[in-house]
Each structure stands twice: as structure tokens, then as C-alpha cells.
Amino acid sequence: MPPLPRLETHLSLRHLTLIAAIDREGSLLAAAQSVGLTQSAVTKALQEAEAVVGARLFDRTNRGVLPTQEGEVLIAHAKLVLTQLRHAGQELEDMRSGSGGRVAVGVLVSAAVTLLPRAIADVRKARPNLAVKVIEGTNDVLMPLLRAGELDFVIGRLPGFSGGAGIAEETLCADHAQIVVRAGHPLTRRRGLTLADLLDEPWILPRQETSMRRQIDEAFRVQGLPPPANSVESVSILTNRSLVLLADYLVVWPVELARFEAAQGLVAALDVPLPTTHRPIGLSTRAGARLSPAAETLIAALRREAAG
16 A cells, blocks of 8 residues: 555644544534534545545444544544644743643542642642643543643552553652541441451442552452442542441542541541552653643642652
């Protein structure tokens, strides 16, 4: 097969914008309406892009259009290019207007309790106009947003496996998890507890696809035990907190969250070690990507907080 032409010289920003719009809207007509063009103009631009790539980018169906494998690759890169240009525009506007800049952060619960809030508060004392967007979630949700350029970085427990190609990781501090119950729970009065003693209790566990869930399951396997069968899957802190306080559920929380809640006098951590949950808290960024001055400033504050 002949080599592809250089896409950077044959595909324009207009092509990338329209390809992203087609994917977002799910049809050529809706994409045309969203960008203020005629359907024929969008169709022509798509045909031009497909001619350059040498493959169909979308399959036409009764329900609209669906990206092909080649289309998914180009769409992912188009979104990243458009996001980076949007960020460039925002940064230039911030420089022109003298505002404090913008930063979008993905955070896992391990860093959401004290580490990130303290860093944000510290930075905004000096830069009160800094706009911070925080999205809380798990790695399976946040990493795709980071790869797409929707997030500047992710802070939280680093997964037990590599974040994959294109992701750079920096360790900040250590973390582990604890089993938490409500204050006054009968289990808090028992000594020498083991995981075997807790098997029949009602549990709240993270979703199967999360790193924390794999680490919890491994803790039971190491003891020759199956994971708890009586369990609810949830990563909602408010729901989990209520189940712990109102229905005597057991939950596994990162140590900072467990300590924070215990300091309020409502919960207590059981003296049952979970060595398989020892993981570092760190930063995940797009490898080789340029961070804005606002993002660099917040990262520097996170490093100071972690070191302290």
C-alpha cells in the first residue's frame, strides 16, 4: 500500500472540527447545524478527509453514522488538537486580561480530602482569579479525559499497573486504605480481628474495574478467602457514608479520608491491616505535553503539601 500523505499538510483545522462534530452529533445533518454549515459542505469535507486518509471514517446506519476503526483514531487526535487550541486561546486571553488562568484537575478520593483542597486554597491566596475545575472520579473515568486533553493532570492513588503509553507518573507520597465502621459499632470493641471475622458483614466495595477493588480482593485472596458476598458496589462518598452510619456497613477508605471522618467522631477504623492497598499518591500527566503556568503553579503547591 502507498504511504499516507502527511496529514498535517493535507488535513486542515476545518476538517478536524467537522470530524469531531460528526462524531459528537451522530449525523451529518446535526453536525452541519451545530457548526452553521450546509449538510453538503460537511459531506464534502468528510469525503476530502477520507480521501486523504485512504479509508472510510464513518459508516452510515439507519440511526446516523458510527466511526470506523480509522475514524476513531483520527477523532481522538482531532479532539486533542482542538482542546489544545482552546487551551491556547484561554491562556492567551488570560495573559491579555491579567486574570489568574485556568486549570482542570481530575482527582481520586485519596487526594480529594486534604491534599488537593489545601493546595488550591494555598495557590488562590496569591492568585485569587485562578479558575479551578475539579472532576472527581476513578482512574477508568479520569484517564480517558486526561488523554483527550480535557484535564491538565490527575492527582490520586497511582494504579498498580502502568497508566499506559503517553502517560507520565510522578510519586508524591505514600497511601494505604483502612476498613471503616460507624463509631460505636460492635466490631470496634473486638480485639484480634481478621478478615475472616468480617466476611459475613455487609460491605461497600468499589467497582470491579477500579484499582482499589483489585487490591481489596487480593487482600482476601492472600488470606485464602473469597471476597465478601454481602456487598454493595459504590464509589459515592455520600452514599457510602450514609450506609456506614445508618446501616452498619463496612467500607474501605484511603487513610486520609478515614482519618478525616474519624476526627469528626462519627466513624472508626478497624485494626485489620490491608497491606495489599499500600500504593503511592501521585500525579498523572500527558507525557511530553506542555502544562499551562496555572497548572504548573497548582502542581508545585501539591508537591509542597505532599512533602509536608
